[in-house]
Amino acid sequence: MRLNPDLIRDILFAxxxxxxxxxxxxxxxxxxxxxxxDTDAVFYHVKQAxxxxxxxxVVYYYSSDEEQPFSIMDLSPDGHKFVNEVRNDTxxxxxxxxxxxxxxxxxxxxxxxxxxxGSDFLARQLGLK
Numbered sequence: 001m002r003l004n005p006d007l008i009r010d011i012l013f014a015x016x017x018x019x020x021x022x023x024x025x026x027x028x029x030x031x032x033x034x035x036x037x038d039t040d041a042v043f044y045h046v047k048q049a050x051x052x053x054x055x056x057x058v059v060y061y062y063s064s065d066e067e068q069p070f071s072i073m074d075l076s077p078d079g080h081k082f083v084n085e086v087r088n089d090t091x092x093x094x095x096x097x098x099x100x101x102x103x104x105x106x107x108x109x110x111x112x113x114x115x116x117x118g119s120d121f122l123a124r125q126l127g128l129k
Contacts, residue, residue: 001040001041001044002105003045003048003105003106003107004037004041004045004105005095005096005099005105005110006096007034007037007041007042007045008045008048008049008107008110009083009086009092010033010034010037011030011033011034011042011045011046011049012049012054012075012079012082012083013033013083014029014030014033014034015030015055015072015074015075015079016075016079016080016083017033019072019073019074019075024071024072024073025071025072025073025074026069026070026071026072027043027046027067027068027069027070027071028067028069030042030046030070030072031067039067039068043067043068043070046058046070046072048107049079049107052078052107052108053076053078053079054075054076054078054079054082054107055072055073055074055075055076055079056073056074056075056076057072057073057074058070058071058072058073059071059073078111081115082110082111082114085111085114085115085117085118086110086114091114091117091118091121092114094117095110095113095114095117098113098117099113
């Protein structure tokens, strides 16, 4: 399955919105917030985000249901950093355009590009470019 950068962003935003020190984010919430996507794709992207260090912890539960249940504890520091770098729609569009131009939508590429786009924007705002 190919990574969908918009689905990645949507999942991370949903976790950021719902998580708190005393509250986990369950799969029902994620599936509801990403209902325009197939549940298998959502589950796959959660796994990939976990493997890429975007979450502090994910717990998976055995189920015979079609929608695989899981709980996400919170975004990791890297997850928070990435969310903040792609929060602005203009920065996100530029990040995706650059990723498309080089043909690389991996988490590492998206994180690196988003960071560069943010740094470039900041430098322009400070009159350094």
